Amino acid sequence: EPEVTxxxxxxxxQMGQEVILRCVPISNHLYFYWYRQILGQKVExxxxxxxxxxxxKSEIFDDQFSxxxxxxxxxxxxxxxxxxxxxxxxxxxxxxxxxxxxYFGPGTRLLVL
Amino acid sequence: AQSVTQPxxxxxxSEGASLELRCNYSYGATPYLFWYVQSPGQGLxxxxxxxxxxxxxxxxxxxxxxxxxxxxxxxxxxxxxxWSDAAEYFCAVGPIIQGAQKLVFGQGTRLxxxx
Numbered sequence: 001e002p003e004v005t006x007x008x009x010x011x012x013x014q015m016g017q018e019v020i021l022r023c024v025p026i027s028n029h030l031y032f033y034w035y036r037q038i039l040g041q042k043v044e045x046x047x048x049x050x051x052x053x054x055x056x057k058s059e060i061f062d063d064q065f066s067x068x069x070x071x072x073x074x075x076x077x078x079x080x081x082x083x084x085x086x087x088x089x090x091x092x093x094x095x096x097x098x099x100x101x102x103y104f105g106p107g108t109r110l111l112v113l
Numbered sequence: 114a115q116s117v118t119q120p121x122x123x124x125x126x127s128e129g130a131s132l133e134l135r136c137n138y139s140y141g142a143t144p145y146l147f148w149y150v151q152s153p154g155q156g157l158x159x160x161x162x163x164x165x166x167x168x169x170x171x172x173x174x175x176x177x178x179x180x181x182x183x184x185x186x187x188x189x190x191x192x193x194x195x196w197s198d199a200a201e202y203f204c205a206v207g208p209i210i211q212g213a214q215k216l217v218f219g220q221g222t223r224l225x226x227x228x
Contacts, residue, residue, distance in 0.1 A: 004156075033215070043157070043203060045215040056215060091157060100145065100164060102207075102216060106156035 002026040004105035006092050012111045013082055021077045021108045023092030032075045033093040033102060034067065036060070043091065049075065082112045115140050117204050119219035127227045128196050134189040134222050136204030144206040146187040147216065148178055152200045160202075163187060174198070199226045 005024045013019050025032050034046040048055040049067050066078045075094075079086055089109050093102040116139045126132055138144065145164055149157040161172025168180040178189045187204060204219040 006156075035216075042220050043205075043216075043218040045217070048215060058215075093157075101147075101159060101162055103159070104149070104157035 004092055004094055004103050006090075006105040006108050008108060009106065010109045010111075012113065015084055015112055016081050019079050019082055019110065021079075021090050021092075021110070023075045023077070023105055024073050025075055025092065025094030026096075026103060027073070029094035029096050029103075031055070031095045032067075032069070033095075034077045035091045035093065035104075036088040037091065037107075038085075038088045046077070046090075079110075082110075084112050086110060087112045115144075115206060115208075115217045117206055117217055117219035119202075119204055119222050121222045122220065123223045123225065125225040125227060126194055129193050132189075132191045132194045132198070132224070134202050134204075134224070136187045136189065136219060138185050138187065138204075138206045140185070140206060140208075143182060144208055145214070146178075146180060147205040147207070148172065148176070148187070148189050149203045149205060150174075150200045151203065151221075157203065160189070194224075194226055196226045196228065199224055 007022045032049045035043050037043045045058050047057045047061045064080050068076050089107045091107045092105040095102050118137045120135050147162045148160040150160050160176050161170050163170050163180045171177050176191050180187050201221045201223050203221045205216040207214045207216045
């Protein structure tokens with residue numbers, strides 16, 4: 001069964017450094033998403049992406065964040081200058097054309113020191 | 114504003130006992146409704162979903178959920194839990210509209226199984 005994959009599974013970085021989180025959505029899916037889950041808190045929507053542009057973004061998704069689909073398979077989330085409060089689990093998700101069900105990857109745990 | 118409430122942060126049940134996890138939502142209309150499960154160190158796995166039709170939906174691993182419009186609830190049930198059901202369970206809602214749809218998640222309920 002096709003799955004969403006994410007790399008790396010864990011990343012530790014210093015405050016102020018740039019990080020890129022990578023996702024490979026399910027191959028025939030068209031809509032892509034990033035969510036995050038700060039330890040002990042809800043899973044929160046960050047951004048959705050369709051047809052090479054952002055469809056919707058939350059107030060969390062400020063200028064420090066960007067997303068890109070650099071090729072036909074990868075979907076990336078970049079954090080330009082990480083802050084301590086960016087420490088969280090980041091989930092990628094994708095949906096097919098029908099948009100009904102989002103399939104999530106295993107997540108990347110980011111720790112900012 | 115859209116919101117999802119899972120009143121129980123932590124539930125402990127004995128193996129073989131029945132289970133009900135509560136979920137209430139606040140929404141302008143009937144949304145799409147989902148239950149996801151997150152095992153330790155794992156991602157979010159879809160258990161089941163409700164879009165329309167029969168208000169009792171069946172999912173994987175023996176789970177079911179019932180949509181009650183009058184109570185704005187979508188409670189998850191299992192008649193007999195197994196030790197492998199220990200995990201965090203998330204209720205989520207999504208809008209039935211055109212375009213990419215963000216999900217709004219509840220706080221999650223952590224399920225512990227006693228042997």
